[in-house]
Amino acid sequence: MSSARYPGAKPSLIVRKLHPENQETPIHFITGDEIDHKMFYRRNHFSYPTLTYSNYWLPINGSVVSPRIFSVQDILKLPSRTITAVLECAGNKRSLFEPKVFGEQWENGGISQGRWKGVPLRTLLELTGIQAGATEVVVEGYDYGKRTDLDNIYTYARSLPLEKALHPDTIIAYAYNDQPIPFKHGYPLRLIVPQWYGMASVKWIKQVSIVDSPFKGPFQSIDYMYYPNKENDNNSFPVTTINVNSTIQRPLNMEVLDTGKHIIKGIAWTGKGFISKVEISTDFGKTWSYANIMNQDQERYRWFSWSYEWVVLEKGDYTIMVKATDSHNQSQPTSPFWNRKGYGYNAITKIKIRIE
Amino acid sequence: MSSARYPGAKPSLIVRKLHPENQETPIHFITGDEIDHKMFYRRNHFSYPTLTYSNYWLPINGSVVSPRIFSVQDILKLPSRTITAVLECAGNKRSLFEPKVFGEQWENGGISQGRWKGVPLRTLLELTGIQAGATEVVVEGYDYGKRTDLDNIYTYARSLPLEKALHPDTIIAYAYNDQPIPFKHGYPLRLIVPQWYGMASVKWIKQVSIVDSPFKGPFQSIDYMYYPNKENDNNSFPVTTINVNSTIQRPLNMEVLDTGKHIIKGIAWTGKGFISKVEISTDFGKTWSYANIMNQDQERYRWFSWSYEWVVLEKGDYTIMVKATDSHNQSQPTSPFWNRKGYGYNAITKIKIRIE
Structure with missing residues (x-):
C-alpha cells in the first residue's frame, strides 16, 4: 500500500x-x-x-x-x-x-x-x-x-x-x-x-x-x-535476395478507430537498391497517394520509415493498402507468389479497420 | 570469451x-x-x-x-x-x-x-x-x-x-x-x-x-x-457464462513432424459444470477417440488437461480436431456462433499438421 x-x-x-x-x-x-x-x-x-x-x-x-x-x-x-x-x-x-x-x-x-x-x-x-x-x-x-x-x-x-x-x-x-x-x-x-x-x-x-x-x-x-x-x-x-516489401505498423489490423485524423505509418524495404516510393490506398485500391518517406538518404540495406496523414470523417469499414516500389522498379505485387514452403511473401500490404 | x-x-x-x-x-x-x-x-x-x-x-x-x-x-x-x-x-x-x-x-x-x-x-x-x-x-x-x-x-x-x-x-x-x-x-x-x-x-x-x-x-x-x-x-x-471449449497446446498448428509417436495435448474448460469428455479425431472428424483427462477430480472452475498418444506411420497432411463436452452435456459445436463483436468462440478446435 x-x-x-x-x-x-x-x-x-x-x-x-x-x-x-x-x-x-x-x-x-x-x-x-x-x-x-x-x-x-x-x-x-x-x-x-x-x-x-x-x-x-x-x-x-x-x-x-x-x-x-x-x-x-x-x-x-x-x-x-x-x-x-x-x-x-x-x-x-x-x-x-x-x-x-x-x-x-x-x-x-x-x-x-x-x-x-x-x-x-x-x-x-x-x-x-x-x-x-x-x-x-x-x-x-x-x-x-x-x-x-x-x-x-x-x-x-x-x-x-x-x-x-x-x-x-x-x-x-x-x-x-x-x-x-x-x-x-x-x-x-x-x-x-x-x-x-x-x-x-x-x-x-x-x-x-x-x-x-x-x-x-x-x-x-x-x-x-x-x-x-x-x-x-x-x-x-x-531463395536469395529480399523482395521489395512493407509493413503497416499503425493502425493495427482490425482496429476500431474514431473519425478524425490518423497517422498511418510503417516501414518498407528491399534487397537490391532502395525504396523509391510508397503508395497508399484507403479505398481498397481505387485511388492511391504517396506516403511520406522519412529517411530518403538512399542508404542501402536499411528499411525506410514512411507515414501518411489520413483524415476520415465517414464511419464505416476501410481497407488500407500499401505498395512499396524500389529503385529497380520492383513493386509489391497484387497477389503473392505462392510457393510450397512459404518463402518471400511480399504481396501488397493490407489491413482492415473500422471507423465508428 | x-x-x-x-x-x-x-x-x-x-x-x-x-x-x-x-x-x-x-x-x-x-x-x-x-x-x-x-x-x-x-x-x-x-x-x-x-x-x-x-x-x-x-x-x-x-x-x-x-x-x-x-x-x-x-x-x-x-x-x-x-x-x-x-x-x-x-x-x-x-x-x-x-x-x-x-x-x-x-x-x-x-x-x-x-x-x-x-x-x-x-x-x-x-x-x-x-x-x-x-x-x-x-x-x-x-x-x-x-x-x-x-x-x-x-x-x-x-x-x-x-x-x-x-x-x-x-x-x-x-x-x-x-x-x-x-x-x-x-x-x-x-x-x-x-x-x-x-x-x-x-x-x-x-x-x-x-x-x-x-x-x-x-x-x-x-x-x-x-x-x-x-x-x-x-x-x-x-455475454455471461464461459462456453465449453478447448485448446490444443501440442502440436502447433501447421507444424511439420516425423512419423512415429506424438503426444497431442491441451486443455479443456467450461463455465457451468466440469469437463466430462474430450474427443479427438486425426482424420478430419471421420473417427473419434477419447483423450485421457488428467485431473478428473471434477473440481469446478478449473481447466482440465488432456492428452492423447498418436502413432502415425503414413506421411501426409492431417487435420486434428478436438471436441470437449461438459457435465451439462454441452459440446463444442462444429461451427462457431458468429456474432458481430466476436465473443465466445468455441467451435471444435482444429489444427493442421504435416507428417514427413
Missing part, C-alpha cells in the same frame, strides 16, 4: 516455437532504426550450440592457397566495416499465404535491423588466397541436429557464390549495436549478408570452406528453395 | 495492443495449472489507473441497509475463500471467426488460471444489508477513459445479478498465488466471478453499489453483448 506505481506496457518477442527457438520481433510496436538485441527476432533451426569460447578459432580451408586459422583477436585487429542492414527471415509473413503452408507461422515480425560491425569476409579470403576454379564459399555454423525429413545429423551450413562472398559488405561480424554479438544471435562470429534473406547470415561460425562445385546442403537444396507447385518440385529455384 | 552459456528459450506475453495494454498468455507453451502472474493475460479497456494506495477504501453503497466503507485491513480480517479458476477473455479466439470481426485479434491465449484468495462479496453485503427490491450489484473499477463510440468519459463498471453476486465463490480477491494481486491484475482488490467470462471480474475496485434497476453501462449494454446480425442489433443478448 505504498505510493502509486505507473506501470508501462512493453512488448516482447512473440513466440512461434521454443525448441528450436523461433520468436518474432513485435514489429508493430518497434520505433527507431536499431532494434535492441532483446527484441531482435530469433530464428533457429536447431538447439543452441555449446561453444568453448576460450578455444574459439575460425578455420578457413578448402580451395584456398594457404589455409588459415584465425582467432577472434586476429579478426578484431583487421580493418573493420560497419553495416546497418535489414535482416529478414525468408519465412516472414508465411502465415499470410492462401492456401496456408506448413512451417512456423511467422506473421510480420520475422524482420529486424541494427548495426553490425565486423571484417569483410573478402579480407580473410585475401589472406588465404583462393584457388582458380573456386566457385562458392561455404559457411558452416556450430548448430546442428536432426531434420524431420532426413536421417543423418546436419550442421547448419550455407554457401554463397564467390561474387557475393567477396562483396565488401559481406562481413564476419563480431559486434551488434556496439556490443559483442549476443550469444543467441551468433556470438562470437556470425556472417552478415546484406540484401539476402536471413538464412544466409550463418550464426556461430565454425568454419569457412572454399569449394569448386555447387554445395548441396539441405538448407539450400531442400529448404530455402521456392517450390511453385503443390505436388512436385518442378521449377524450383533458390 | 569466458565459459559457455546455455541459454534457455522462454515464451513471453504476446502483444495485441499496448495502449491500452492487451497481451495474450503464450498458452501453447504453458505447463501447470497455476500461471505465473507475469504470464497471465492482460486485457485492459483503458490506461492503468493511478491509485493512492495509502488512502484506499472500498465503499459499498446504494440500496443497502447501512452503507459501509472497508479498508483492505478490514477485508483481510474476514474469513477468506480461495478459488482456483479459469479466467477467459470473452474475445478469446476472436481471430478465428469467419467472416473476421473487428477488435483485438485474440488467438488462443486470452485465458489464464491461478489461485485467487479473498472474501466472498456476499460476506460484505451481509454486513451492509440489502434493501428489498435490490436486483443487481454494480462493481466499478478505478480505470476510466474515452470510448471510440461515445463522447463522455466512462469508468469500467459491470453489474452482476443478485444471485451471482451472492454466490459464495464470487469473491473480492486480494491475493493471487499467495502474493498480493499484481498491480496490473487489479491490486489491491479485484472481483473474481468464476464461470463467467473475464469482463465480469472487475479490477482495481473503486466501489460496489446495490441497485434496483438494470445497470446500463456501455460495458454491458454495448460491449459484451452477442450481436448475431452483421447489420443490426436484433436478437442481441449479454
Whole structure:
C-alpha cells in the first residue's frame, strides 16, 4: 500500500516455437532504426550450440592457397566495416499465404535491423588466397541436429557464390549495436549478408570452406528453395535476395478507430537498391497517394520509415493498402507468389479497420 | 570469451495492443495449472489507473441497509475463500471467426488460471444489508477513459445479478498465488466471478453499489453483448457464462513432424459444470477417440488437461480436431456462433499438421 506505481506496457518477442527457438520481433510496436538485441527476432533451426569460447578459432580451408586459422583477436585487429542492414527471415509473413503452408507461422515480425560491425569476409579470403576454379564459399555454423525429413545429423551450413562472398559488405561480424554479438544471435562470429534473406547470415561460425562445385546442403537444396507447385518440385529455384516489401505498423489490423485524423505509418524495404516510393490506398485500391518517406538518404540495406496523414470523417469499414516500389522498379505485387514452403511473401500490404 | 552459456528459450506475453495494454498468455507453451502472474493475460479497456494506495477504501453503497466503507485491513480480517479458476477473455479466439470481426485479434491465449484468495462479496453485503427490491450489484473499477463510440468519459463498471453476486465463490480477491494481486491484475482488490467470462471480474475496485434497476453501462449494454446480425442489433443478448471449449497446446498448428509417436495435448474448460469428455479425431472428424483427462477430480472452475498418444506411420497432411463436452452435456459445436463483436468462440478446435 505504498505510493502509486505507473506501470508501462512493453512488448516482447512473440513466440512461434521454443525448441528450436523461433520468436518474432513485435514489429508493430518497434520505433527507431536499431532494434535492441532483446527484441531482435530469433530464428533457429536447431538447439543452441555449446561453444568453448576460450578455444574459439575460425578455420578457413578448402580451395584456398594457404589455409588459415584465425582467432577472434586476429579478426578484431583487421580493418573493420560497419553495416546497418535489414535482416529478414525468408519465412516472414508465411502465415499470410492462401492456401496456408506448413512451417512456423511467422506473421510480420520475422524482420529486424541494427548495426553490425565486423571484417569483410573478402579480407580473410585475401589472406588465404583462393584457388582458380573456386566457385562458392561455404559457411558452416556450430548448430546442428536432426531434420524431420532426413536421417543423418546436419550442421547448419550455407554457401554463397564467390561474387557475393567477396562483396565488401559481406562481413564476419563480431559486434551488434556496439556490443559483442549476443550469444543467441551468433556470438562470437556470425556472417552478415546484406540484401539476402536471413538464412544466409550463418550464426556461430565454425568454419569457412572454399569449394569448386555447387554445395548441396539441405538448407539450400531442400529448404530455402521456392517450390511453385503443390505436388512436385518442378521449377524450383533458390531463395536469395529480399523482395521489395512493407509493413503497416499503425493502425493495427482490425482496429476500431474514431473519425478524425490518423497517422498511418510503417516501414518498407528491399534487397537490391532502395525504396523509391510508397503508395497508399484507403479505398481498397481505387485511388492511391504517396506516403511520406522519412529517411530518403538512399542508404542501402536499411528499411525506410514512411507515414501518411489520413483524415476520415465517414464511419464505416476501410481497407488500407500499401505498395512499396524500389529503385529497380520492383513493386509489391497484387497477389503473392505462392510457393510450397512459404518463402518471400511480399504481396501488397493490407489491413482492415473500422471507423465508428 | 569466458565459459559457455546455455541459454534457455522462454515464451513471453504476446502483444495485441499496448495502449491500452492487451497481451495474450503464450498458452501453447504453458505447463501447470497455476500461471505465473507475469504470464497471465492482460486485457485492459483503458490506461492503468493511478491509485493512492495509502488512502484506499472500498465503499459499498446504494440500496443497502447501512452503507459501509472497508479498508483492505478490514477485508483481510474476514474469513477468506480461495478459488482456483479459469479466467477467459470473452474475445478469446476472436481471430478465428469467419467472416473476421473487428477488435483485438485474440488467438488462443486470452485465458489464464491461478489461485485467487479473498472474501466472498456476499460476506460484505451481509454486513451492509440489502434493501428489498435490490436486483443487481454494480462493481466499478478505478480505470476510466474515452470510448471510440461515445463522447463522455466512462469508468469500467459491470453489474452482476443478485444471485451471482451472492454466490459464495464470487469473491473480492486480494491475493493471487499467495502474493498480493499484481498491480496490473487489479491490486489491491479485484472481483473474481468464476464461470463467467473475464469482463465480469472487475479490477482495481473503486466501489460496489446495490441497485434496483438494470445497470446500463456501455460495458454491458454495448460491449459484451452477442450481436448475431452483421447489420443490426436484433436478437442481441449479454455475454455471461464461459462456453465449453478447448485448446490444443501440442502440436502447433501447421507444424511439420516425423512419423512415429506424438503426444497431442491441451486443455479443456467450461463455465457451468466440469469437463466430462474430450474427443479427438486425426482424420478430419471421420473417427473419434477419447483423450485421457488428467485431473478428473471434477473440481469446478478449473481447466482440465488432456492428452492423447498418436502413432502415425503414413506421411501426409492431417487435420486434428478436438471436441470437449461438459457435465451439462454441452459440446463444442462444429461451427462457431458468429456474432458481430466476436465473443465466445468455441467451435471444435482444429489444427493442421504435416507428417514427413
